[in-house]
Amino acid sequence: MKYWWSLLITCSGFLPLAAQQRYELNSGWTAAPASAVTISGETLSLPGKPGLPGEAAMPAVVPGTVLTTLLDNKKVPDPFYGMNNKQIPDIYFTGPAAYTYWFVKDFKEKAEPGGEVWLQFRGINYSAEIFLNGKRLDPSPIKGMFLRKIYNISQLLAKDGKNRLAVLVHPPDHVGNPNGGQGGDGRIARDLTHQYVAGWDWIQPIPDRNTGIWDKVLIEKTRGVRLHDPHIVTIVPGKRYPGNPQAPATVRIHATLQNPTSRVINGTLKFEADGKTLTKSVTIPPNSDREYSLGEMTIAQPRLWWPNGYGSPELYTGITSFITSSGVTDNDTLKFGIRQVDNQWNAHTRSMQAYVNGQPVFIKGGNWIISDAMLRFSRERYDAEVRFHRDMNLNLIRIWGGALTERPEFYEACDKYGMLVFQDFWFSGDCNGRWIDPMKTDDQWMRRSYPDNHKLVLEAMGDQIRMIRNHPSLAFWCGGNEITPPADILSALKDSLLPALDGTRQLFDYSNSDSMSLNTLGGNGDGPYGIQENGYFWQHRTFPYNSEIGSVGVGDYASLKKFIPAENLVPPVEGRGKDNQVDSVWHYHKYIGYNDQVSRYGPVKDVRDFAMKAQLVNYDQYRALAEGFTARMWDWYTGVMIWKTQNPWTALRGQMYDYYLDVNACLYGLRSGSRPLHIMFNPSDSTVWIANNGFSTVRDLMLRVSVVDIATGKDSLYSMVFNEIGASSAKYYFGMDGFLQKLNKTEGCLVKLQLSDAGQHLLDENIYWLPGRNGKYDALSRLPPSKLTVKVDRLAEHQPGGNATSEETLNVTLTNPENAPVAFFNRVALVRKSTGQRILPTFFDDNYITVMPGTSKTIRVTYPAGSVKGEQLAIEIYGWNLEHRIVPVP
Template identity: 55%
Template sequence: MTTTRSAGRSALFKFSLVLSVLASGVYQNAEAQTSYELNSGWKCTSLNSVKDNGTIISQTNYDLAAWNAAVVPGTVLTTQVANKQVPDPFYGMNNEKIPDIYKVGRDFYTYWFAKDFKEAAPTGSNQTYLNFRGVNYSCDVFLNGHKLNSKLHKGMFLRQSYNITKWLNKNGNNRLAVVVYPPDVVGNPNGGQGGDGTIARGVGIQYTAGWDWIQPIRDRNTGIWDKVTIEHTGAVAIKDPHVVTLVPGVRKPEGAQQPAIIQVSAEVENATGAAVSGTLQYNLDGKLVSQPVTLKANSKQEVKLTDYSLKNPKLWWPSGYGPQNLYKLNLQFVAGGKVSDQKSIEVGVRQITTEWNNKTESRQVNVNGQKVFIKGGNWIISDQMLRFSDARYDAEVRFHRDMNLNLIRVWGGALIERPEFYEACDKYGMLVFQDMWGSGDCNGRWIDPMKADDQWTRRKYPDDHDLYLKSVADQVKLVRNFPSLAIWCGGNEITPPEDIFAALRDTIMPKLDNTRWFIPYSNSEEMSRNVQGGNGDGPYGIQSLTTFWDHQTYPFNSEVGSVGVSDYESLKRFIPAENMVVPEFDASTGKTKTDPVWEYHKYIGYDGFIDKYGKAKNVEDFATKAQLVNYDQYRALMEGFSSHMWDWYTGTIIWKTQNPWTAMRGQMYDYYLDPNACLYGLHNGSEPLHIMYNQTDGMVMVANNTFKTHSNMLLVAKTYDMDGKEKVLTKVFADVTPTTTKRYLSLKREIEKEAKDKGIFLCLQLLKSDNEVISENIYWLPDANGDFSGLQKMPKGDLGATAKYLKNGKVEVTLTNEGNGALAFFNRLSLVNADTKQRILPAFYSDNYVTVLPGQTKKVVIDHNPGADKNLAVTIGGWNVTERTISIDK
């Protein structure tokens, strides 16, 4: 791996512009002296608009004046949106105004892309390479009048590398021209999962024909969608280095460590007509490891260096368990005293193993010998139009860390994620469960009347098995060095065809990446078996909170989730004012009447849960109450699974935590990177050391998802009525051993008595010996009828607030409930522009939707990009606290 590094239409356009800048910005990597990106100055035109071929178009004297500016990396649709040729498909019903490839034909989205660049022809034995990291779906490549590929290149995920040394113009002026064809079979977007399913006949992204959380992507992501680079080497180039770390025994994050074993290998290629002798070597932690190599003319060779014993290694751990230490390894090929090529790799020293847990009847994941309870989120893709950037990847993965999760599953209907995603996961301690391409929906697991082909036919998808296998092997090499990558999976809810699966299991994975858990499919019996036998996933809709605690689901559930509508500020970014209509739930029929735009953006119903807080007056009121439901749902979800850790479960993965467009379900933050209460309910419910309350049996419990014993803690349980009157229920000393959940006592009788008339607040705390709060959890519990009647008449809270800069890019907000009155309940903090009051996105809050008890002070730290805005303020408002804006002290 080479290290590389607001409301309405106006706000939508501004944010889209920011994304475009992020996606197309120049990011120099660690090989800046030998490699650079071709990521600006591209031009494009449709195939139908030109009659000339690539050998003519790629000559520097060919006139491109009539061509349009193009976004590369990007897609045809990305370019069309940037050039305002089509409306933004993320707003309202705009996507319906864009021609779909199924109706207009593949030629409509077949495009030429051209790029002029300066590059002098190398001298001596030096070489220059042109690299494509991803083109969808097929292409021909021309440079300076020469066709570089001997046959049509196919496959969205198959990298291309061309030695262009002899084709560079002597004057240094060069032109690259690429004709890009859409997928061979584009699929009918008929409303099914993956449309009619035929999109899966190719080796590409399946959801582009539509799914139950996204509308069809009109060009099916046709384009040069990933990075294009020019690379310089000497006679010998290093290809696809491989670093394996072995960490024997059971380790702890702290203290001295026994040695770890580092294994390094790489393919080296001599591109010249003469033999070359040299040394493949690397430096790690100040130690040099080397291997002499002699390469014949025009040859490749796999070289394995001697295993290296790393003394007292600084280990890499998942988030919540320990630090994410990374070593810099610089791999070089040296010949004649000069560096011919080098690759910089960040190495996380860790070892992933699994074992069968007989108690849960499921696999458990071990890191460095320690069992880790999996708290994960399902990830689709960062942006449906593939507008990827380092900054967006970093923000999205950071949000997952901030939810106190430790794993991200990359779903199989999308892609094998990019190195920049994995870099962020390495940084923030997110293990990755990486599906390969395929889904039960498209690939024939069950009968489906929306599909064009029968199950036997779909079971053989894709059409080109050889291309699939070549693509998998290539992508494994692309990402296998990242320590965060923990699990390979054959596909979403189904294995690939039998011959493909056998090759993956028996040949490709053992040869290319044999240290990770490879599972057949995402909910296979190899992961877990439930009491009925087999495994599965779900449910996906809103549930009673007690269900999460009491209903035993699958022991390692790869998909379970709930609702996810964001707040009113978020909704205004993509829903026109005339469509701001409150959904109407009919309890007698169990059905919801929904506005067409909400329906189009895949709204999933809250049923009667909103009405428990009082019938929504308008959309703003609805969205505010939805946040209370969101917080409760996801806190209860993770608490319920944690309460049965190592008893019923070894892990769970939420479906899902993010959206690649403006959908209204399954998200902890919206497409614009604005978090909602789902995120902070999870942040609370999955904190590493967590006190919690089972609303079914009244049991107070402590979940310890760390490797440390926590002892001599004081467990405090107290209630507050709607006026803020406090009643202490119990104070007992508590301790809990590593990676366990402990039951303490039931408060069911006392709580039901206190709550029966108006509901009650329950505050649970764990205190250290100096009375420092190390875990606090505040529940709002309903009355005897299951309604939050007291909240509906709750008196105003008295919340004082100040803000100051801790340093550039970091703001501390102090919240104080100074009176003896009611709790200041469920306060949303937002970092905003002081003049427009528009939120700064993204911003990262140490906590949010914060409740402050009478007499209590809390601090919230807000991190943001210091260059985003210089004129900042903080808005604060809650359930019973009027929103206001405060300045930030310098």
């Protein structure tokens, strides 16, 4: 973002610009269907003249889509609730005219002597005709969802400053038949747009295919020369350690200067960061748009950017500016991180291995679709979702190729929280012809040439690379999801675009390509994608760098009530294969079954009971997945990415938190299994392991392993030993199968693992619940009522920095008295006391907590302060053997 007011002009004669020189046109828009407008765009865009016809016009959502505008004006029901989406006419059946809309905006702006005014559209889907003050800005419609468009409008602005912008937005040319296939009949991929909008196995079709001005509209003012798309490259040689004194690092800077005038302009290109300055005198030809290099800057003691779990993601502020004798014409302020990402082939695993600042990083990632399927993006939502991924102890987010290039605000959150990003381009094996598919209209060879306009694709690729390349979080490019782009596009991307515009990041041809992962050692490829026995993840190999493996993800009862009508809140009848029976709304929201794993906890009484028992399975499933992969670090695997960690609508599968940003047990099982220093239990052979993701050996560790009788809560100590774990490794320590057999806990038991340092400080704790001989959890169903007590303390409000608003924090202490039953699997939520409505998002440093007799555990609860001012809050808590309870917050 540009902060004109922050640049200090120190040379005599330099004139600073006015304060606000870049702003959004994000309110005051109106919209109407094109069929209701009988005048031309030239006439419609005339200031002071009648605008859209009153009977058809409505307030518009910009950034947004036609569907979000219709929803905001209550013209359609919420498509994410129940089966409402079926009530909204789909564009394939209505024809494109039904979703072809005019968007009109009046705004005030004047051109100043010696200044230039620019209009930028950061994203329109799919094609548009743009008019300003009676003039058309392009001779023909612009096309392409992933393409920024900018216009110099200085000469078109009204002298009195009263302007009108009118934009006619057309849907994609090929909207596709939403026939139930992946991407429907596939023809949506003929255009440069996202593919999921025609439906997928995790989402229903989006009726308008997200037609609209879906991203920001900006006004930018410069004093002549425009500076844009600066490029910062950081070089960090050698092997570095977080927190240590650092050898120097190098920062290279380029910037593009656009001279819209008919005269030569001389000036100084300048970069400032870390108290240092680089300058270069440049001569810019008339009517040109060229990139210039400033050379290199050496940072003597760099604060390095590290991925989550390995160190702090330190960020610098860099200011690039262009200065003439008349003053600053333009500048750009951005955050950047000093880090270097490299990749080497691991001959043992036969897969690529990532290194950051010279250190090996075991990839623990999540697959990301999009923040909201109807493109209702916000900086705050991005921040919350990426923060959840940080809280899962993941270090990477993969942007799936059937969606889009994420927005800069997403990458800013990833920079802040230390999340590496694996960015797919806009292709998928389903729509782009990897497989024979009877649901597709065109054959494989035809689909392999999608999209139709390859020149447009390459233009958009170049534009999007420029848009996001400065973010330290961006680590990898990928040609597409499970398939490459067409050969000419891939060749240009590899040989021309990336070398010229980036040149620092690994490009994988596609998301499970041989250049990423060779499946030659008995692995099973990507996946699986459904419920597994917990031991599966320890016993069965997949791709050594697995880009997709996933499972279930039903939220708890409070989540289900938000989008499933009361009459459809019917728990699934679990079984195997055809024995699964599920309500129609659950089916519509893409529910996948748990086989018989929920019923192992006892007969399901109702939906609330089903949801609670499903959380036990969720926690166990994702903890086992994370631990099974981590245990084979550098042996079987160099990385794994969960399919998926989030949903952009109200789906019933593959999510660690729901669409409303309410967490479930998947998140905390994954958080536990992915801890940087972690003690874990292999359920397939009852062995105990430790994983150390850090870069140094950890010594003098105390391992305490005990078996807990569920009925009495008493420990049977199995082992207590001192040991060490090497850097970036996982190690087997001992087996306890014989001990478990000797105890003969026929109805199940708990296994408690604890890891402490030499000072007896607890570093990690892991509690497993094991079934009885019949595979069921009978001992749990006999647990007496919990005697847990709850104490809530309010901490001081604080400002976390970055993009988030001020936050408040509570400590919730759960205490289980001596000789009381085990307080098993307790869920904590923050609610409004008067209504019981949850405060979302809320962040917990742990949840779904088990508290042993005679012990306490404290959960840190953090929430945005501004959303609850003046309201009485309470902690909601319930558990396996704890009745629902509300505890007021003091």
